[in-house]
Amino acid sequence: MWCSRAVVQQAALGLRVAQRAMATLPRVYVSRKVPPQGLDILRKSAQVQIELWDSDDPVPRQELLKKVKGCDGLLCVLTEKIDAELLDAAGPNLKVVSTMSVGFDHLSLDELKKRGIRVGYTPEVLTDAVAELTVALLLATSRRLIEATHEAKTGGWGTWRTLWLCGYELANSTVGILGLGRIGVAIAERLKPFKVKKFIYTDVEPRPELAEAIHAEFVSMDELARQSDFLAVCCALTPDTQGICNKNLFTKMKNTAILVNTSRGGVVNQEDLYAALSSGQIAGAGLDVTTPEPLPTNHPLFTLKNCVILPHIASASYTTRNAMSALAANNLLAGLRGDPMLKELQL
Numbered sequence: 111m112w113c114s115r116a117v118v119q120q121a122a123l124g125l126r127v128a129q130r131a132m133a134t135l136p137r138v139y140v141s142r143k144v145p146p147q148g149l150d151i152l153r154k155s156a157q158v159q160i161e162l163w164d165s166d167d168p169v170p171r172q173e174l175l176k177k178v179k180g181c182d183g184l185l186c187v188l189t190e191k192i193d194a195e196l197l198d199a200a201g202p203n204l205k206v207v208s209t210m211s212v213g214f215d216h217l218s219l220d221e222l223k224k225r226g227i228r229v230g231y232t233p234e235v236l237t238d239a240v241a242e243l244t245v246a247l248l249l250a251t252s253r254r255l256i257e258a259t260h261e262a263k264t265g266g267w268g269t270w271r272t273l274w275l276c277g278y279e280l281a282n283s284t285v286g287i288l289g290l291g292r293i294g295v296a297i298a299e300r301l302k303p304f305k306v307k308k309f310i311y312t313d314v315e316p317r318p319e320l321a322e323a324i325h326a327e328f329v330s331m332d333e334l335a336r337q338s339d340f341l342a343v344c345c346a347l348t349p350d351t352q353g354i355c356n357k358n359l360f361t362k363m364k365n366t367a368i369l370v371n372t373s374r375g376g377v378v379n380q381e382d383l384y385a386a387l388s389s390g391q392i393a394g395a396g397l398d399v400t401t402p403e404p405l406p407t408n409h410p411l412f413t414l415k416n417c418v419i420l421p422h423i424a425s426a427s428y429t430t431r432n433a434m435s436a437l438a439a440n441n442l443l444a445g446l447r448g449d450p451m452l453k454e455l456q457l
């Protein structure tokens with residue numbers, strides 16, 4: 111096609127103007143290949159220049175420290191430690207950190223607050239997926255599904271036997287919830303049709319507005335340990351909850367009790383858990399979260415038949431992970447515009 115020189119010059123000028131306008135947009139670093147909904151929102155916003163760590167694996171720390179320099183916004187996931195070192199590396203331009211997670215124990219909130227950096231996170235959109243997985247993990251643990259499929263596949267299935275692979279059922283049981291929030295309520299709602307007799311919970315204080323929906327009774331930590339047939343750990347990891355599921359708790363629990371943790375690995379003292387599981391102090395544990403993650407394959411917990419370990423997949427449904435990425439993207443954009451975020455942590 112023939113173009114006059116003037117037309118070509120005009121187009122080149124237009125391109126330079128667009129490039130210059132683009133270069134003045136806030137710079138955002140996205141530290142992981144997040145699901146497409148979130149990336150589309152950022153790209154279509156025409157509000158930010160994006161640099162993406164285009165991988166399913168975490169960005170190496172040194173690379174992250176380099177890439178955040180001068181950025182206005184950071185969209186991260188829970189494997190990135192957002193601490194003083196990183197915030198210093200980013201420098202004074204950084205206004206918003208948006209994490210694609212409901213948990214925020216990877217963020218140094220004090221450091222963020224000190225620097226006036228706003229923080230977005232992704233509660234609620236993952237409640238259904240996490241509750242569903244918690245129920246699946248509870249049943250897999252209490253009804254020994256992983257052991258059972260292993261036996262079936264490897265020739266252990268000799269014949270039908272009366273007490274072989276027996277587990278514990280939910281009907282007529284007492285389910286305890288450690289840390290009652292939206293997720294704890296959603297778990298209880300899903301467990302109720304299994305004919306659970308009673309829900310109990312503990313928290314820093316009674317949460318009647320949540321407990322009412324599931325007729326859950328507030329009890330002390332000791333009572334929670336003593337009464338629960340199934341204990342679901344749903345609390346956030348904080349200095350107060352670090353290692354709260356320890357020997358002291360396990361020794362008060364029933365020998366038939368099942369512990370399920372879909373919150374954070376740090377809430378459980380794993381050495382004490384190993385001792386409780388291997389000595390029969392408690393019957394089983396289902397863990398979606400561990401310390402560290404990934405848990406080394408030679409970790410003693412992997413040797414126990416009564417411990418089911420998943421690789422932190424509670425929110426891993428396509429719908430939920432996309433919704434989390436969209437919320438994280440929208441939080442970031444709102445924060446950079448100076449608008450209220452959809453879900454913002456009050457620091």
Ligand SMILES: O=CC(=O)O
Binds near residue numbers: 188210214425
């Ligand atoms: O663990 C998952 C999350 O915090 O979103």
